[in-house]
Amino acid sequence: MKKFKMPQTGSQTVFHVGGGGKPRCDKAFGLLRHLKTFICNLFKGGLPAVNGGESRQFTHNSSLSIVHSLAFTLAETLIVMGIIGVVAALTIPNVNKNTGRAEAVAKVKKIYAELNEAHNRATAVYGPLKTWFVNDNNYEQYSKRYFDRLTEFLKVSKNCRDNSDCIIDCFAVGFNNNLETCSGDNPAALLNNNVSFVIIIDNKTGYYIEWIKKPIFGHIGIDIDGPNQGKNMLGIDRFHFMITADGILPSGSAGAWNDEDLKEYCFTQISVDAKIDCTAWVINTGNMDYLDASHEESTAGKCKNGKQLSTTISSCK
Numbered sequence: 001m002k003k004f005k006m007p008q009t010g011s012q013t014v015f016h017v018g019g020g021g022k023p024r025c026d027k028a029f030g031l032l033r034h035l036k037t038f039i040c041n042l043f044k045g046g047l048p049a050v051n052g053g054e055s056r057q058f059t060h061n062s063s064l065s066i067v068h069s070l071a072f073t074l075a076e077t078l079i080v081m082g083i084i085g086v087v088a089a090l091t092i093p094n095v096n097k098n099t100g101r102a103e104a105v106a107k108v109k110k111i112y113a114e115l116n117e118a119h120n121r122a123t124a125v126y127g128p129l130k131t132w133f134v135n136d137n138n139y140e141q142y143s144k145r146y147f148d149r150l151t152e153f154l155k156v157s158k159n160c161r162d163n164s165d166c167i168i169d170c171f172a173v174g175f176n177n178n179l180e181t182c183s184g185d186n187p188a189a190l191l192n193n194n195v196s197f198v199i200i201i202d203n204k205t206g207y208y209i210e211w212i213k214k215p216i217f218g219h220i221g222i223d224i225d226g227p228n229q230g231k232n233m234l235g236i237d238r239f240h241f242m243i244t245a246d247g248i249l250p251s252g253s254a255g256a257w258n259d260e261d262l263k264e265y266c267f268t269q270i271s272v273d274a275k276i277d278c279t280a281w282v283i284n285t286g287n288m289d290y291l292d293a294s295h296e297e298s299t300a301g302k303c304k305n306g307k308q309l310s311t312t313i314s315s316c317k
Contacts, residue, residue, distance in 0.1 A: 101288045107224040108239055108282050111195050115220060115241065115248045118153035125149075129217060129245045133204030140185055142201035146218065146243070147187035150199070158190040166196040166227055190226065197222040199243075206245060212253075218243045235266065235275030235290070239282070252277025253284075259310045266290055267301035267309065285314040292316050 123129055126149055133142045151159070160166035166188040188198040198221050206215025220241040223232065230237035240251040252266060265277035267290055278290060293309050293316060294302045301309035303316035 101291075104224060104237065104288065105282055105286055107193075107195065108222075108279065109286075110193075111191075111197075111222055111224065112241070112248065112250060112283055114154060114191075115150075115197075118150050119243070119247050121153045122149045123245075125152075129243075130205055133201070136204060139200065139202045142204050143199050143218065144187055146201045147189070147199045151189055154189070155192040156189045157192045160188040160190065166190045166198070194226045195222055195224050196226050201243065212242070212244070212249070214244050214246065216242050216244060220248065233275075235278035235288075239279040240276050241279065250279040250283050252280030262309070262311065263300040267293060268295055268297055281314075287315055289314075289316040 126132060129146075132145055132149070136142050136145060158166065186198050186200050188196065190196045199218065201218035203215075203217055206217045208215050220243060221238065222241070223230070223238050225237050232238060234240065242249045242251055252261070261277060262281070266275055266281055275290075278288075281290060282288060289303070290301065290309060292303060294300055303309065305316060307313055307316055309316065
């Protein structure tokens with residue numbers, strides 16, 4: 001194997017590689033050896049001869065010129081960083097919004113499943129719901145009995161003597177039609193996943209509602225991020241359910257699932273029960289796109305892209 005010659009040419013050091021000479025950087029073989037040889041010679045300032053041709057020479061200055069030609073200027077770097085910053089500013093808020101809503105939808109669906117399972121297990125142990133309140137005389141006793149039996153099958157981290165410890169007030173979770181039964185005495189609890197809920201049983205035999213086609217015994221209001229976080233608003237982090245003999249129903253389900261009721265009780269903010277029926281929307285569609293649509297009475301549910309949310313159009317996308 002030929003050795004590198006290192007003659008001095010003026011003030012510059014020039015590395016020569018003779019015809020076919022290959023410096024040995026380490027023990028390699030095949031293609032890997034040739035690749036290592038190329039890289040080794042490049043950094044040392046020279047390249048081997050190719051196909052019997054003349055050796056290549058790199059001076060120190062010419063090596064620097066190669067590095068400089070591959071480098072970015074400060075201005076170019078700042079421009080690229082600026083573009084990245086603009087793109088991030090435009091995309092990150094939407095990503096965060098979509099992530100937050102996806103988490104909210106998942107929580108609503110999860111607590112809905114947990115409440116239904118607890119209700120069904122309780123009725124399996126204690127019998128049909130209509131037999132639970134035979135010896136009770138008022139809504140406070142009805143509510144407490146249902147609460148005690150339901151929470152036997154839920155993972156509760158805190159039972160609240162006063163529901164303000166767990167949820168701000170029952171009016172804020174859709175009990176506006178039950179003013180006489182809504183008070184700080186309604187039983188409430190905080191679950192292990194930080195979801196809080198409050199219960200009202202206002203009829204021990206159930207009252208029949210035509211559009212639901214079954215008797216309603218009471219209501220459950222939930223706050224998916226607990227009493228001290230979030231916006232504490234219906235349709236955003238608070239949701240409403242109805243208690244029937246057969247299980248828990250999201251408000252807005254069954255016969256109420258029609259375009260007019262959706263506009264009045266989910267898409268607009270003009271009703272005292274505004275967004276109470278968004279619970280069924282979240283569970284049925286898996287999104288909260290009504291928050292991106294118009295809330296005005298005349299254009300309620302109309303998306304920015306012109307789509308009109310309805311029972312058949314369930315997304316603004």
